[in-house]
Amino acid sequence: MTETLNAEKLKEALQGLPLGRIYFFEETDSTNEQGLEIAARGAEELTLLVAERQTAGRGRLGRKWVTAPGASLAFSLILKPSKAEISHLSLFSLLGGLAVCRAIENYAQIATQVKWPNDVLLNGMKTAGILAESCWQGEQLAGVVMGIGINLLPGSAPPAGEVLYPATCLQDHTPVKVERLSFLRAVLAQLIVLRQQIMDENFIQEYTRRLAFVNQPVTLNSGQGDSWSGVVLGVQADGQLRLRLADGTEASFPIGELRLRPEG
Ligand code: ATP
Ligand code: BTN
16 A cells, blocks of 8 residues: 655654755645745755655656656755855755665665766666756855655656656665655755765765766767767766767766767
């Protein structure tokens, strides 16, 4: 039987975490959309928005994200970066993926990988996606809305025909009973701790340890018809992906709108 979420259960499960206001939606368009609106009005640090259903859940460039009520987790956390953090803003895109990896590893004792920049893979299949969007008001950054969608229970991963990359859910990879609220707590706790380490060398090292397709050929597509092929070498301190191109030169690619695919 699937456990439904509600505001009380959510607050109880997250007790003790240093969160701001917690919003729960039975149904909303997208927790990122709502988060951007709340951030623009002036949100508390670590305001959390959780939805059971999203009618317009999104990935990058307006692509669709599928949330299965009762089986997925869909939430957004509003972070208000300090001046020092703003100079490392690109790393915020990696933070969510790494926090989900750590949470899965601790919860289920299984290995995870990140498909650059921030898709979480289990056994080569996508189990979580992260969409970090900034809310700018002129020159001022009102907040970063870190949206996280995770396939946890059976029925949450869309079938092959509906996604452009094979998808899976956590429960299919572990005998440990996955429970949505305790898993949400685990991810948020990791995010809060990891954020404090975002400017340390260890942060990128830890990310790189989980980087998928190292030494393997991949293609990056821009979505506007441009593409680059090469072998993955790693990531730079600012999160850019390093590739060895066919002509033997090295090139780095910024986190943004590039989509990565393994070759073959
Ligand atoms: P991709 O996941 O195709 O590599 P990406 O990392 O750029 O692309 P986005 O395009 O931002 O990610 O994410 C949306 C994509 O994720 C959709 O195009 C769809 O193929 C896929 N998707 C949607 N819902 C899910 C889900 N619940 N689980 C796994 N993948 C999903
Ligand atoms: C991706 O795969 O690249 C990003 C997917 C992000 C999905 C989450 S679900 C919660 C939040 N609300 C959204 O509309 N998107 C993010």
